[in-house]
Amino acid sequence: MAVWMWLRCVLGPHLQRIHRSPDQSRPDGRSGRRGWNYQPRGLERHTDSILGWASALWSLSYYSSPLLLCYLYRKGFICSSKLVPVSQYVGTVLVCLLGVACLRGWGRFRNTDYVQFITILEETKKNHTPASKKKLRCYDFDFSHWPLDFIHWMNTATESFDYLSDRKLSKAGVSLLRPEPRLRGAADSVLHSVRTLPCHIISFVIAHTFGRRMLYPGSVGLLQKAMRPMLQQGQAKLIEEFDGQRNKLVACDGNEIDTMFVDRRRDGGQNGQTLVICCEGNAGFYEVGCMNTPLEGGYSVLGWNHPGFGGSTGVPFPQNEANAMDVVIQFAVHKLGFSLSDIVIYAWSIGGFTASWAVMSYPEIQSLVLDASFDDLLPLALKVMPDSWRPLVQHTVRQYMNLNNAAQVLKYQGPVLLIRRTRDEIITTTGPEDIMSNRGNDLLLKLLQFRYPKIMTDEGIRVVRQWLGASSPLEEASVYSGYEVDDDWCVSVLQSYQADRDVSFPWSVGEDMTLEGRRQLALFLARKYMRNFEATHCTPLPAIEFHPPWRL
Template sequence: MAKLLSCVLGPRLYKIYRERDSERARSGAPETPASVTAPAPSSWDTYYQPRALEKHADSILALASVFWSISYYSSPFAFFYLYRKGYLSLSKVVPFSHYAGTLLLLLAGVACLRGVGRWTNPQYRQFITILEATHRNQSAENKRQLASYNFDFRSWPVDFHWEEPSSRKESRGGPSRRGVALLRPEPLHRGTADTLLNRAKKLPCQITSYLVAHTLGRRMLYPGSVYLLQKALMPVLLQGQARLVEECDGRRAKLLACDGNEIDTMFVDRRGTAEPQGQKLVICCEGNAGFYEVGCVSTPLEAGYSVLGWNHPGFAGSTGVPFPQNEANAMDVVVQFAVHRLGFQPQDIILYAWSIGGFTATWAAMSYPDISAVILDASFDDLVPLALKVMPDSCRGLVTRTVRQHLNLNNAEQLCRYQGPVLLIRRTKDEIITTTAPEDIMSNRGNDLLLKLLQHRGGHECT
């Protein structure tokens, strides 16, 4: 009965990876009970095949999830429509709540049927046994066997905690649960006294900025955090993970940041190869709709470097929402993981960022000045000019205030606090970070990033 309940509440299983030669060589150490052994190599060549009951129940629950997501995003318009039609009265809301309760009970029944389908599948029972054993005891052998499965990342055990480095537990300068340190923007009106009356006058604007940032603004800035887009990209992401694990011997890990967000990472170790660049680690920071599964990690991999990819908060397996504070918290735990768990020194780490990933890369460069180098591809100096480009002139004040208070991606300011080598890559036809037409190279904000860096360094030491 306990196993059946585990199957009902267990995560969705996507794929069972085929065994690699390196895995066979490593699996010679501690033996595990027969009930917790990994699948035979003959069953490792395909996606997990659910039984009919599980498959159809999964389809129903997935469809319900999509409808819920659509309802969530359209809820303001729906409430406005229902209010205008007079459907929000108590006499009409009560029957609707009964319908909603009935629907939830039906979906709970479908979830139970899916659990029965999983329980009748030996592959899933074997997987859930390994998962439970790993949660009880995160031994190297259990984690090796669990890595043979690709499943809903929410159930993956935490591999690295932000407080794990012993030097941070007693350090005053380390991050707190409130987050790592960020550069804060200067007040818009310096000479104004911060009286109670002035605060009251600013309150409506602050509330509006907060609502804009947490609804439309964040989703426009980071479309990769939108559930519907992730759902559409799921097959591509699964293929990308399979390639990194099966062909590149990648190792997936879950990192717990100081704000409680769980960060999905993938590490490819090339230190055992004959290529000297394998001793260097490239940490890749993806764009606003990029994922490590299909992102810029392929470039350093092809060049022979060790690579650590990670997903923004709210992207794929990572939890949370991608606001600047959460982004910096995630980047901090990624760097700590690279240094304290993977064994790379800061001098052997290169930061490689694409587009909006330049914010986390420049933050890490500012916070860890011993990092070897920074590469920024198609990045920008500041978000405000780019935000003003896509919004009406009448909203100029609101846009500036919203960005500065809630979405302040000040890449140039952070990069100027790093004294190491920097490589900037500018695209000739970039429609994202140009403020006029894509062909107008002079309006590319990468130019402003370079100019600010040169002005800060006095024209020297810029690569």
């Protein structure tokens, strides 16, 4: 029995923190809800440090392996006579590390806190009951060892089915909007494929190496290790102060998605009945990301990490991102008990892709809030790459990283709110000083042009651009009042059109209206669909700036 427990300690996960449950006291006898960091003893602490350094060196050598191999080749180390001693040396190192791991297991075996934890973990894996899961939630440990909480897909020999909603899925997962292919003859198509084969190969290599890491730096292991103390502190706050519940979901592609749910329905507040699903940025994690904004507003909140971020597995390509978003929504509906009409999707920055995909795929969702997001990735990618790379960048983005937020938002009929950072330095194409180069402007214009094409004529676009170009709230108000916009009249016109027709977008309202009337409606709609926030891209959004989108 003791040997079996020691083996469990050897193979067990790294324990980071113990979250105190309401009926649990602190080891030092003090009161309070806060938990405490797990304290390994001498042997476990030193052996864990050795294994941590070995892991860091492995990560560093992995990312620098191309340069390292070139250096070894030039020095003549890559030959049969020298590979044998090197392999023997590597084998010796692995045996030593295995011995260190066994010693660490012995140190854990001598620690009562770890033995209690590993016992609860094994019990939960065997009997996945609410009582055992409640005990396990008192511990923060490597998420790869966390038991599965929700799987919404099943495989057959030919295809996949979502057995909770009976929606058929392709083998690759949920459906995405794809770039429209150019029509070519058979001979032209074959010749074109041969000519563009090198470009396809280079694009594939770029997308799967530095391209993906540039787009999603939060997926880089070294960055996550550097941020680990901050992430652990943020997760402890969500669990201990907000009674957050961590869950592991499995998407249709097999990736495990790390989520955190805070339930406010029992608090009695009106906002608590609404669930806000948060989609983080390219270096954001739910532990320290945009979850705090709706939490401060009293909403129920569900946060999740991109594939490859935090405890989530996989890599954050668009298909994997959409698959992850899909299982998060399914979990919210079928496990947490929210209806789609009670869900608000809130996204920051690059999270706008999964948010816009969600409302496109689930049109019954209550509303969409996009903060500091953009219409399309391609203009931003072209901004940071040399002009000579333009054809290659276009091909790479469209084939592997096609984050077409605007095209997806146009498929949604519900309320939308865009929040524009007036000093945004990330999603501008020329710099934060040029507010008209903010790609949020393009997202707003595309949305208004689709929904209200008779209002957003050339003159309507011109006055909205003038409003968007205002350098201060005072100038913005001056533009608005300069066209003598009558808000009550605008609302009455739109309500009258909606009552008479009850049609989906696009609307033909404004086709028989004067030029002055169309100007007023264009500015009125622009101010309803977009709000300015005087801040840079990465400034946390205060709860007071988080509003439900405008409804007619």
